[in-house]
Amino acid sequence: MFDAYKTLNFTRRAALDEGALQKAYAAHSRAAHPDHGGDESRAAEVNAAYEILRATDKRLKHLLELAAPVDAKQWRTVPIDEGMMSLFSELGAALEASAKFIDRKLKAQTALSKALLANEEMQQRESLERIGFELDRRRKEMEAELPGLDASMDWKQLGVLQAKFAYLAKWQTQVRESLLALM
Amino acid sequence: MSAILGIDLGTTHSLVGVVDSGFPILLADAEGSRLTPSVAHYAKEGAVTVGARALRQRALDPERTVSSVKRLIGRRQGEGDWKPSYDLTGIGKTPVDVSADILRHLKNIAERALEMEVSRAVITVPAYFNDAQRQATKRAGELAGLTVERILSEPTAAALAYGLDKLEERKKIAVYDLGGGTFDISILEMRDGVFQVLATAGDTQLGGDDIDRAFADWIRSQGILPSLEIIKGKMPWLRDAAETAKKKLSSHDEVTIEIPFLDSQKHLSVRTTRTDLEKIALPLIERTRRHCLRALTDANLKPDQLDEVILVGGSTRMPLVRRIVADIFGKEPNISQNPDEAVAMGAVIQAGILSGSLRNVVLLDVTPLSLGIETFGGLMNVIIPRNTTLPCKAGEMFTNAVTNQSEMLIRVLQGERELAKDNWELGRIAVLFPSGPKGSARVGVQFSLDANGILQVLTRNTATKADTVLEIQSSAVNVDDAQVEQMIAESVDHAFEDMNERIWTESRLKGEELLVAVAEALAQCGTLLIEDELHKIKSCAAQVRDSINHEPHDVKKLKAANQSLDDATQSLAVLLVERAMEAALERKLG
Numbered sequence: 144m145f146d147a148y149k150t151l152n153f154t155r156r157a158a159l160d161e162g163a164l165q166k167a168y169a170a171h172s173r174a175a176h177p178d179h180g181g182d183e184s185r186a187a188e189v190n191a192a193y194e195i196l197r198a199t200d201k202r203l204k205h206l207l208e209l210a211a212p213v214d215a216k217q218w219r220t221v222p223i224d225e226g227m228m229s230l231f232s233e234l235g236a237a238l239e240a241s242a243k244f245i246d247r248k249l250k251a252q253t254a255l256s257k258a259l260l261a262n263e264e265m266q267q268r269e270s271l272e273r274i275g276f277e278l279d280r281r282r283k284e285m286e287a288e289l290p291g292l293d294a295s296m297d298w299k300q301l302g303v304l305q306a307k308f309a310y311l312a313k314w315q316t317q318v319r320e321s322l323l324a325l326m
Numbered sequence: 327m328s329a330i331l332g333i334d335l336g337t338t339h340s341l342v343g344v345v346d347s348g349f350p351i352l353l354a355d356a357e358g359s360r361l362t363p364s365v366a367h368y369a370k371e372g373a374v375t376v377g378a379r380a381l382r383q384r385a386l387d388p389e390r391t392v393s394s395v396k397r398l399i400g401r402r403q404g405e406g407d408w409k410p411s412y413d414l415t416g417i418g419k420t421p422v423d424v425s426a427d428i429l430r431h432l433k434n435i436a437e438r439a440l441e442m443e444v445s446r447a448v449i450t451v452p453a454y455f456n457d458a459q460r461q462a463t464k465r466a467g468e469l470a471g472l473t474v475e476r477i478l479s480e481p482t483a484a485a486l487a488y489g490l491d492k493l494e495e496r497k498k499i500a501v502y503d504l505g506g507g508t509f510d511i512s513i514l515e516m517r518d519g520v521f522q523v524l525a526t527a528g529d530t531q532l533g534g535d536d537i538d539r540a541f542a543d544w545i546r547s548q549g550i551l552p553s554l555e556i557i558k559g560k561m562p563w564l565r566d567a568a569e570t571a572k573k574k575l576s577s578h579d580e581v582t583i584e585i586p587f588l589d590s591q592k593h594l595s596v597r598t599t600r601t602d603l604e605k606i607a608l609p610l611i612e613r614t615r616r617h618c619l620r621a622l623t624d625a626n627l628k629p630d631q632l633d634e635v636i637l638v639g640g641s642t643r644m645p646l647v648r649r650i651v652a653d654i655f656g657k658e659p660n661i662s663q664n665p666d667e668a669v670a671m672g673a674v675i676q677a678g679i680l681s682g683s684l685r686n687v688v689l690l691d692v693t694p695l696s697l698g699i700e701t702f703g704g705l706m707n708v709i710i711p712r713n714t715t716l717p718c719k720a721g722e723m724f725t726n727a728v729t730n731q732s733e734m735l736i737r738v739l740q741g742e743r744e745l746a747k748d749n750w751e752l753g754r755i756a757v758l759f760p761s762g763p764k765g766s767a768r769v770g771v772q773f774s775l776d777a778n779g780i781l782q783v784l785t786r787n788t789a790t791k792a793d794t795v796l797e798i799q800s801s802a803v804n805v806d807d808a809q810v811e812q813m814i815a816e817s818v819d820h821a822f823e824d825m826n827e828r829i830w831t832e833s834r835l836k837g838e839e840l841l842v843a844v845a846e847a848l849a850q851c852g853t854l855l856i857e858d859e860l861h862k863i864k865s866c867a868a869q870v871r872d873s874i875n876h877e878p879h880d881v882k883k884l885k886a887a888n889q890s891l892d893d894a895t896q897s898l899a900v901l902l903v904e905r906a907m908e909a910a911l912e913r914k915l916g
Contacts, residue, residue, distance in 0.1 A: 169520045177777045178476070183717045187774065190690075226763040253892060254838050256843040258899035259850075261906035267691050269913065306594050323623045326616075 147192035147205055155210050157301060158289035159196060159224050168193045173292035181215035194311060200288060207298070207305060227307065230281075233312055234274050241267045241321045248325075275318040284309050328680050330475055331436050331447040332674030335425065335463065336652050337396040337507030338535060338640070341670035342432040344440065350490075350671050353439040361666060362435065365393045366427045368417045370577045376431035390417055394535055395424040397507050399466070400459030414615075422462050426469035433470055447472040448677045450669050452508040453479035454528030454694045455780045456740045464780070467827035474582045480505070482691050483510035483672025484638040485521055488629045488663055490660075490675055493519045493686060497633040500621070502651055502659065503669070504614065507533040511618050513625040513632070523691040525624035525713045527617040528771060532570075534641040537607045542568035544606050545583060560916070573601045576643045590760070602648045611650050618654045624713050634660045638668040667873050692718050693775050700737040700746035709773050713740065719774035726759045726767040733758050738798060747878035753798035755783050771796070798821035826881070833884045837870045840891050846900050854901060864896065866891040 148155045171189045175181040195201045207215065223231070244260075244267055246323045251257045285304055292301050333483075334341045339361045346593040352360045357376065367380035368390050371437050384391040388411050396422040398410070404462060416418065418646070429449070435518035436444055449472075451463050466472040475819065481501035488499070496517040503510040510528035514521055542564045552783050567583050574581045575598065585594040637659045641647060651659045657786045664671075678684040699722070701707040711719045724734060734757045741749030742825045781798040844867050852860060873884040 165517065168677075169518055172690060174519065176690075177686055177717065178676075178689060179685070180682075183774075183776055184719070187717045187719045188717055194715070205760055220691060233806075251839070253840050254899045255847055255892070255895045256839055259843055261903045262909055265906055265910040266913075269910065296603035319623050319626070323619055323741065325620050 144209065145188070145191070146209060147195040147202075150188050150192035151196065153196070155206055156293045157203065157206060157294055157304075158286075161197070162280070164193070164196055166317070198287075198312065199282070200305060200312045202300060203305035203308060207302060211298045211301070212287070215302055222303075223307065223310070227281075227310070230277060231275070231310075237267075237270050237274055237320055238317055241271060241325060245321075245324045264325055268322060271318050271322050271325070275315065275322070278311055278315050279319065282308070282315075285311075328446060329440065329442070329444050329844050330677035331433070331444055331472070332431055332670060332672070333447050333675040334670035334673055335396065335429065335432075335449055335451070335466075336364055336458060336482070336669075337394050337505055337535065338364055339506070340428055340432055341667060342436050343670055343674035344436065344444075345674055345681065345683050347899060348683060349726055349842070350487075350674035351677060352667060352670055352674070355435045356438065362428075363393075364396065364428050365391060366424050367391045368419065373471065374427055376427055377520040384562050385566065388414060390763055391562075392417070392419070392424050394909040395421045395428075397531065397535075399425055400462035418566075422466045424470065425463065425466035429467055430550065430739075433472060437588060445471065445473055446475050446677075448476045448478055448673045448680065449474055450480045450673045452528060452530050453503075453510040453512050454507075454508070454530050455479075456695055457748055457779070458750070459530070460778060462781050463584065464778070474727070474778075475627050476676060477780065478673055478676050479512065479526065479691055479779075480508075480669045480672075481508070481524075481526065481638070481764070482509045482514070482521070482523055482689065483670075483676060484663060485512065485516070485523075485672070486513045486675045486687070486689065487668040487671035488514050488634075488636050489521060490687070492516070493638055498524075498631060499636055500618070500632050501636045502614070502618070502642065503528075503639045504637075504641040504647060505533050505640070507531070507535045509533060509614050509617065509639075511621045513621050519686045520688045520690065522715070523692045523713075524627070525621045526692055527621040527624070528693045528694070529613065529617060532610065534569075536610050536643070537603075537644075538565055538569045538572060539868075540605060540606045541572055543598050543601070545594075545598070547572075550601035557722065571598055572603060573643075575603045576645060583859060586686065598807070600645070606645065607646055611644075611647055615650070615654050617661055617663065624891075629655045629657070632657070636660045636663055637669075638663050638665050640665050691777070691779070693718070693779050695740040695750075695877075697773060697775065697781065698739050698749070700739060704743070706739055706744060706746045706749055710775060714775075716779055717777050719772055721770055721772045723773060724757050724769050725765055726762065727764065727785060729764045730761045731759050731764075731767075732761070735916075736774075738781070745820045752781065753797045754797055755797070756842075757785060763865050775777050788868075796880045797832045830879050830881050830884075833881060833888060834874055837874050837884060837888050837891075840888060840895075842868060844891070844895060844898075846904060851898075851901055852903065855898065859897065863894045866894045871883075 151171055153159065153167065171172055172186070173179060175189045175257065177183050177188040195205050238250070244263060248260055251260060284305060332343045338461050341362065343350060354360045355362065357378070361379040362377045365377065365384065367383040367387065380391060384393065390412065392412050396464055433444060448465060449463055449467050451460055459551055461815055464474045464477055481503045484503060485499060498515050501512045501514065501570065507529065507692065509532040510526065512526040513524045515524055535669040545568055546564060567585050571581045571583050580597065580599045583596045584596060603657045632655060635651060635657060636646070636653065642665050648659055657888050675684060676689065679687050679689065692715055693710060694712060695711040696708045696712045698706045698708040709722060710718055722905045735754050736757060737746065737754050738752045739746055739749040740752055743749050757769050757771060759769060770786045772786065774782050776782065783797055783798060784793045786793050844863060847863050866887070869887040873880065873887045876883065
């Protein structure tokens with residue numbers, strides 16, 4: 144099985160320093176890139192490894208697949224805490240409202256009818272930005288837990304966190320896409 | 327080791343250069359010019375001229391003078407709405423042939439300047455070029471007798487030119503590249519000599535050419551001219567005049583265009599101002615905004631996280647373009663790069679990297695478009711998402727759906743749309759199955775994009791572990807010309823029939839929308855307007871209402887009424903947006 148850690152010469156762990164990762168990626172690219180006489184297939188692996196390791200949700204998933212004991216790998220229904228749940232319903236409502244608004248905005252042809260929508264558009268943006276900010280805050284909070292997990296080797300908790308990171312990543316993408324459509 | 331050329335094969339101009347004793351330099355032709363017009367003239371007797379001499383033929387022999395061929399390369403016939411004034415089929419050339427002639431000319435310029443033979447090159451293409459367009463450019467290079475060592479994205483090349491003397495700096499930059507026929511936006515991160523593209527977006531059919539054409543149409547409508555048929559052959563003259571005037575208007579406020587004897591009796595003399603030009607160019611340039619925002623979103627960056635926005639491409643000389651870029655990114659753009667030469671310099675630098683003379687630079691580019699295959703229900707199944715760093719690979723498993731199925735045809739697609747049919751079809755590949763019961767044959771297929779962004783498909787035999795390259799049966803060529811022409815003709819005929827009805831309905835809907843908007847806007851802030859303005863809006867609105875109810879329908883009258891009401895409500899619209907912004911600010915503070 145492909146091992147992103149091995150490809151970029153890292154030990155398997157949940158917490159990874161971004162600066163160290165970038166440095167390793169640069170060094171391996173320098174050696175592997177076809178521009179510098181490297182091998183195309185090896186360069187593709189270096190790229191794939193970086194792609195996995197830089198995103199926390201993908202990195203944890205990869206780590207679980209590589210190293211977790213069998214019972215921790217089994218598909219689990221992850222209990223999301225109340226805070227996440229309420230954030231999720233807030234997000235759902237905001238996304239739905241902005242989708243409806245974007246529909247109306249696309250139909251507006253004249254400068255005046257677009258101007259009439261400006262106030263609502265800004266309010267939509269504000270609520271999405273607020274949610275985006277909250278998602279980011281939570282992600283940072285969860286990232287701070289990772290070094291402790293590396294020490295305790297608590298695979299179960301790692302599985303839970305991985306699922307949460309995956310949710311957060313998905314929600315953040317949705318917020319970004321909605322904000323883009325609202326510009 | 328022989329030298330590697332760096333070539334910028336542009337829509338309107340091309341350049342060639344080489345690394346000379348450690349420095350990237352551009353090479354001039356016998357006349358001392360580094361900029362070669364990307365124009366080829368094919369005389370009836372068979373003589374081929376390229377460059378400035380061919381450009382002079384454009385006004386004399388427009389049907390046999392080929393320009394902007396980059397807009398056609400790697401595209402299916404009849405695709406896109408750009409129609410050249412020449413007929414390539416009549417001349418007997420393909421876009422690849424013409425590009426090869428231009429490249430051969432550039433190769434000759436280099437060989438003359440360097441006094442030695444050269445056979446290797448790096449050629450730049452718009453970042454947003456798809457696989458077919460990249461392949462076709464590579465083929466043109468090969469036809470011209472060049473080994474194409476790398477197909478390089480233009481904005482990435484420009485970033486190299488910008489960053490070569492700043493290798494120790496860490497920066498996030500955007501390169502806004504608006505050329506003659508294409509637009510690209512790329513966002514890069516530079517650190518420790520690594521140039522990593524984070525995201526790229528663009529439009530391969532948008533550039534200065536489009537502004538020239540729109541401006542020429544406007545000039546024609548200003549000068550009192552006879553029917554279109556009479557001046558049809560003279561459109562290239564008008565286009566050249568429009569282009570010249572456009573360039574002058576970047577530094578002058580006003581230019582008078584004079585074309586003597588446009589038809590046998592009339593001289594054309596039209597006074598134009600920068601304001602006129604900007605009004606015409608604005609909607610075209612505004613189209614770049616959404617691509618910039620898309621690239622920022624994909625890079626997961628906010629505009630204020632960028633250190634610089636670098637402008638390249640001749641069209642970025644226009645003050646309007648600079649203003650719009652400043653508005654999009656919230657900062658003054660960086661104009662340190664020569665807009666015509668930065669991409670070529672970057673191509674030369676990349677040639678230097680490949681030949682080993684610039685060892686400390688690493689370039690990590692991305693694929694601009696998602697690669698996928700068609701799956702059940704005509705949907706696109708993404709295999710390699712856009713903005714994946716090159717080179718890259720991804721595998722898919724295919725299984726026989728019925729017993730003893732011998733092969734399966736897979737449509738390979740590029741694009742961002744959900745439905746397969748809305749994306750660009752690169753071609754089909756046939757996956758061969760060994761005979762066996764349903765579900766027993768499993769064949770792994772590997773899709774890989776090389777450092778040029780060019781696709782290769784491999785299939786691996788699980789038993790022998792042997793890889794076979796799968797031929798992509800391209801449908802980009804071999805489309806029956808007559809059939810395509812028929813299709814276009816039919817759609818045009820059909821369009822004419824219901825054109826009048828459609829224009830009326832569109833205008834009526836627009837008028838009705840305006841009336842509703844006016845009523846609501848006046849209710850919200852009518853009291854803030856001065857008496858005269860309020861009166862003007864009300865009388866314009868009455869005009870629109872009358873025109874909608876007028877029998878028989880008068881489209882012209884309604885359109886004019888809509889336009890007047892649109893104009894009359896301009897400051898009302900501004901007022902509404904201002905109020906919305908004030909309210910937002912209050913929410914922030916409150």
